[in-house]
Amino acid sequence: MARARATSFSTTTLAIFILCMSLIGQSYGQLKQGFYSGRCGTNNVEQIIYGIVANAFETDKTIVAALLRMQFHDCAVRGCDASILLDVTGSEKTGPSNGSVRGYELIDAIKARLEQLCPGVVSCADIIVIATRVSVVLAQGKWYNVETGRRDGYISSAKEAESSLPSPKIPVSDAVKLFGHWGLSADDFVLLLGGGHTVGIIHCSKFLDRLYNYQNTGKEDPSMNKNTLWSFRQTCPKSGSNNFVFADQTPGSVLKVDNGYYKAITQGQGVLEIDQRIASHSLTMNTVNRLDYKVGDFDYQFGGAMVKLGRVGVLTGTQGQVRKNCRRNNY
Template structure:
């Protein structure tokens, strides 16, 4: 399947190669050219992440142990030369034959993903990215949160068993030494506790790794005194002193063995850790506090994905074409002239200077600025609201859109006043103000004057989308609040339901958003919620002053709408998404409906037929692209006209 490549480096090129390798480290620290949605447009109309999702899902349905396997595979890959898929390379001296990598896999699953992607876009998707994306899918399938993956990694060509042995931490490593190993890869103490626990919240451990703790702890000929007696009894039965080929669950919480959750931390606080390092993090002063917090709060759900994102940035290679499947390099030696190596060094240096900036917005902006987990606080409040009223999803989506389109994402829509935006006719049905007030009041108790109202809108909307079965997408925070709010500005900037597709695309373009963003944001906003009869009565009875209905409307839909919205007028509403069962889900049902002539608003139906947008609608209706791409569009919307300097309102309804 793979062909050996010889790499021969002359002594004259060694110095340049050393420079190149040094610069690779710098690229990893700056995240090089990694980006969200890197493969959009690079693989035809195919959704790379959806292809991987489907293959991993099939594997998970057959054997849910694949979650632990993929978590271990990514960790072992990223800790040796960075996340470059060098762990996949075959060869007598390659990483995968190192003792620390015995039992690592699932290589066949990665091969299956690669084979499928090579058929649809040869030589495009790197093995390194496949590992990271597949692991994210597995975490999600095991009950973990869906987190973003930045892609654009390239594959490494060097794989050495000796480097694996030198870089992979042993199960007997001390907490201080483990913290130092993680620190040298740009990961902090909290990342260490999260990645260790996340990796051990699923999967199994061979008895051979436990024997010393059971029968000869620190050469005492006794068991580890910190081990829970009940756990000791259970483990000694499964792993007798005479030896065994059995396995035990890494997470000793019954019912949690295959779930990515916080139960591992609860177990080790009760002395139920399996490996020495598991138990030590529950007791060591540098980590015990983190373990306690993760075991007693909901923080693990949010913080483990962030740690996985950081792990995926370790030592990445970018800018070099991935190897096609029929030319995957196997460990060997390759010829490289000093001139080509010097060129590589220059290229890598340039990579460190490349990057996109969106003001001072960044992910996890409030870490260290507020004693509480800001996003967790917002999640809890929005989740409670959602349990009693699922229409809050549509309300928050509309609020963010209407805020960002008038003066940027600055929470000016929240300001009270006779001439304020919220009193504009176009904002008459915007709601959710009390929910934002509740979130703000709670955050002001925890960290006064820190969290902006603008950020609360964006974070709360992301939570609502996820609760309605949409993807959990990233939110960049650090916005400040605007102090100017005008009815006139709202009426000038908010698109009416009768706007043409061309004018809508121009309007979105003026905000830095593409035609694709327009179709995604319109559909995402209308895949949930309801629309008042008055907004589309002309389509039912007097379309374009013809005295007749809009001919593009599905006949059965027309009959249904006329019953709900008589010509005499009504205070009724209809669902924006006319796909039965999809009314409260953030999914692609809306695009399926408008493809069948079931659009409610005029602009809804127009995007399904206009030459500028109909192909996008068709793709979103009949593929799995919407879930991922809507998240990207929401990120883009959240970047419109942001303020990163200025005040943070203490009360979202009025200026300080």
């Protein structure tokens, strides 16, 4: 009973915090905090989204990783315009790189509720960003103030997704250059990779070569921790399987948005090749080490990187549309 009261108090306090923060008018270009204040009658858009995501989180804690992945995969292709949500011929979601993206039904549920309350007001692109922030907070991550005012794009292409999304085997220097093209720093890259992977899972097929045939040598990746190698081989046989492992190998850190990922990769427990390489590359290793040992740095800096990600290629003002259904264009 005491735990239930504590949970209720925490939820109520957070809801009040959402109400207060969504009325703030700080802006970045045409994006601003509290963009929807007064635009949905007396309804608080961010609080409504919080409630729906919180209900989903109660039954599926992995929705956090799903939404983080969705936001990144949306913003990486044509910018943060909800193009990943469209169900058109040859859409982004049909591309191989987006095969594991999920959470579409949750976005649909949020959109349907908001359309009941204030039709044609809240964009699908903003729903993704707000819902992702809510999930991060629910997974014990630090609160960050989202900017809103995005509009939705018209075009979604699997071909563009495949050419835009980075491979798990991308060299660190190429990844840093790619993020730089989006206006993001090397630190942002490390923060976003760690934030997404601290709550994620990775299927065996994505890293099987590191266990048995790294760079066609017939051996394991020598940078992998030996105990981790043994554990992964128990889960991922050489013949292949549909099994998965947690991207964050730090005990007690799984499904929490914290710095456990960095603690793992500094000990050779990275799952994907890119995970392990950022721990030793000159462009990223200092950031990884700092996020590992300096208490609180990740908590306070991850949100800032997410806000910067949310600015990539946005449509605002009269650009794009505000879809009535996130899966379909209005025309």
